[in-house]
Amino acid sequence: MTRPTEPRHAVALAMTGASGAPYGLRLLECLIRAGRPVYLMVSAPAQVVLATETDLQVPGRPEAMEAFLAERYAAAPGQLRVFGREQWTAPVASGSAGVPAMVVCPCSTGTLSAIATGASNNLIERAADVMLKEGRRLILVPRETPLSAIHLEHMLKLARLGVTILPASPGFYHHPQRVEDLVDFVVARILDQLGIEQALAPRWGYGSE
Template identity: 50%
Template sequence: MARVTEQAPKSAEPARWVVGITGASGAIYGITLCRQLLAAGFHLHLVITDAGWRVLKEELGWDAARRVECLNTAFDSALSENRMTYHPLNDIGASIASGSFRCAGMVIIPCSMGSLSAIANGASTNLLTRAADVMLKEGRPLLLVPRETPLHAIHLENMLKLARLGVRMIPAMPAFYNGPQSIEDIVSFLVGKVMDSMGIEHNLYKRWGQSNG
């Protein structure tokens, strides 16, 4: 008779998310999501494209020449305290480039049409698109927050192609039924919708039918 050995129970999915920020307008969406994930206790693996750094400079006043300092300032020393890992865009040998690296999934927020096109066509030309390709091949959650207007047929076809592969499309389209009073409220709504799709609890916006109490 074959010997039956006990197997150790499977461990829970690592509390790690990969976040990508690209050169689309709306860098504040990505920064806000990162802050929320860190506050919720997740370890964050962050990759930012060169165009993403340019947008951070233009929209939020970040100094792209002092990247580590900017990240530590924005995220309360999470980088130096090892609560967050920053991966340079060209580090194709980084942990997140391998399917053996376990994580809960990846969000690209905001996602430019260029990055979206590369992912849709399997062009792993940098660490961000390679990490997204890993999510697809490993069957892990991949969420994209495209930010562009107007959209032409190629944009739409690329989104449809990815959606049919199970990629979650969450375009940066804020709602107004919750009565936003500030830009922060608008940003919080969109980030909250992203976290809903990630399955993470939050209180970033008032839901439809939710009382004020």
């Protein structure tokens, strides 16, 4: 019988250097609240974005970051693990670990390019490559505008390989009152793709008139 802390229940979450750090942090919070083990990777550019877009003083070292975020989001012991960019012993570096899903949120166009070409120059890129070769769920959340032909070609290539391209494009039919409502709209769509129950945003046709 499997336990909730085993890799097959985990979600790998990578935050890269695109604008949109609040999306990644909110997703992390929701995954922890849902009881999912989370394997977190944060690129160096993403740490710069975190400092720019939030008031959080997130430590840079993986061990310190893990302790900080685990306390902030009330993670259970061992539920959140943070890995460094070259920590090749991490479960996400091998298909044999059985990690079923990965989300890159936000996903920079540089990371998108690396995944599309199989670069695997760091743990985030390798983890995404593992998802592709194992035929597992990979969700990329780009936040860039406008998009060049290169970006679009990479997205099309990955979509044809089964990757879910989920741009951080919030809707407005739910009449958002706060920035957080827009963030929740996108995170809700990610959770839907992961098959995780959520009540962050009303569903079309089921909300109030």
